[in-house]
Amino acid sequence: MRGFPAEGTTPEGQTVQMLGLADAQQISDKVVMTAPVWAIVLPLLDGSRTVDQVVSQVGRGLTRPMLEQLLAQLDDAGMLEGPRFAQMLAGVHADFDSQPVLPPGSTAAFADAVAHQAGVPQDAPEHERHAVAVREVPKLLDQWIAHALKDAADPALTALPKAIVAPHLDYARGWINYAHAYGRLRVADRPDRVIILGTNxxxxxxxxxxxxxxxSTxxxxxxxxxxxxxxxxxxxxxxLFEHRYDHEREHSIELQLPWIQHVFGKDDSGRYPAVFAALVHDPCVNDGASYDGAGVALAPFVDALRRVLAELPGRTLVVASADLSHVGPAFGDPQRVGGDEPAAVEARRKVLAHDREMLELIEQGRHAEMVSSMSWQQNPTRWCSIGCITAAAMITGPTSVRLLxxxxxxxxxxxxxxxxxxxVME
Structure with missing residues (x-):
């Protein structure tokens, strides 16, 4: 469950601050709107307490009927484990397993926005929006590439690198680094497959x-x-595939696809490069082992993938779909990060200095030291993709890593x- 600020309206027409609740795993598409004061209660609804125990622990005038009303709303929305949630989850799993190719999610919204920007009404038939998006999306990607690389000293790589690192930010915020990474691959050798490593x-x-x-996109x-x-x-x-359903709406994988398709195109048989996607956990948390000891650890995954790729014909490109620091009040920090106030300027300086230090370790081939440093510092700026960057370096063993x-x-x-x-890892 994730919370977000929202606005509501009283019967008298007054605007009030509300707390919106949604399913972070996106099993349920429902939203529950409630009072912000419930934020102190929600962490207690972890299954370890009875309703009466929660009421007693919270106090502050909370009564059992009040809590039961909230629980009923959450249960109806599929945000509490129980029969309703189990039914929703089973439906998602069955739908997932019935398809050889996953339908677009976040990239579908992007395509619709591009079509709308090109003049197609938002309520136009799907086939009309699709036809315009197919034409306009490649144009937009080319525009972003041209802008990003117009002053680059090395705008093209003639040989396919072993791996690249690209963001998984939404395109509005991350397009320039997508373009810097993928734009240089336009004349490189076409890969037969792309291994996309993301964040869960x-x-x-x-x-x-x-x-x-x-x-699909x-x-x-x-x-x-x-x-x-x-x-x-x-x-x-x-x-390794037990939790494959986590990929259903995972944007860190999907957002790489339009770039891969656009840059490399189709082969003589009309196919884009084949893909294999994996979400990599944070190796700082449990020294590379899974968080609970039951999942697949980083080292055996890397070893297995290296062995598999060594036996397969053709060229392989590894993509680490990675964002770095996440800072500011939106992520729980007290200090604002925007503006010219000295404290905000200093906060940004510290983030950039930390990022630079960690990126230099990656460039120097010292990814293990980067993981150790992040672990010792407890990942102070919340890098969310340490796992996939580390895995890409371990899988490919590059002799050169460059920040583009x-x-x-x-x-x-x-x-x-x-x-x-x-x-780029070469």
Missing amino acids: HFGRGTGVTACDKGF VLGACQADQGVINGMRHLLGQG NYNGALDSEGLSLVTSAAM
Whole structure:
């Protein structure tokens, strides 16, 4: 469950602050609106207390009928574990397993926005919006690439690198680093497969979580690489795919697809490069093991993938779909990060200095030291993609790692700063 600020209206027409509640795993698409005061109660609804125990612990005038009313709302929305949630979850799992290729999620919204910007009404038929998006999305990606690389000393890589690092920010905030990473690959050798390593933002997997599906966007479908999937299943078992459902709406994988499709195009048989996707946990938390010891650890995953790729023909590109620091009041920090106030300027300086220090370790091939440093510091700026960056370096063993571009996305109110980078591993 995740909370977010929202506004409501009283019967008298007055605007009041509300607390919106939504399913972080997106199993349920319902939203519950309630009073902000319930924020102190929600952490107690973890299954370890009875209703009466929660009421007693909170006090402050809370009564059992009041709490039961909230619980009924949450249960109806599928936000409490129980029969209603189990029914929703079973439906999601059945739908997922019935499809060889996952439908677009976040990229579908992007395609609709591009079509609307091109003059198509938002209520136009789907086929009309789709036709315009197919035409306009590649144009927009080319515009972003041209802008990002217009002053670059090295705008193209003639040889396919072993790996790249690109953001998984929404395109509005991250386009420049997507363009810096993918734009340089336009004339490189075309890969036969792309391994996309992402971050498990909301799923249930506690270790590396792989997917046995392909992925689709408005530009078409990238089929799953069955050779990689079969090889990984043989070496690591079905446990690697147990939480494959975490990929259903995971944007860190999907947002790479339009760029891969646009830059590399289709082969003579009309197919885009095949893909294999895996979400990598944070190796700082449990020294690379899964969070609970039951999931797939980082080291055996890397070893297995290296063995599988060594036996398969063709060229492979690894993509680490990575965002870096997440700071500001939106992420729980007391200090605003926007504006010219000395404290805000100093906060941004510290973030940039920390990012620079960690990126230099990656560039120097010292990714293990980067993980150790992050672990010792307790990841002070909330890098969310240490796992996939580390895995990409371990899988490919690059002799050279270069930072192509670094950027920070600051919101208009100065409440959040998210940084990202474009990198190449050769």
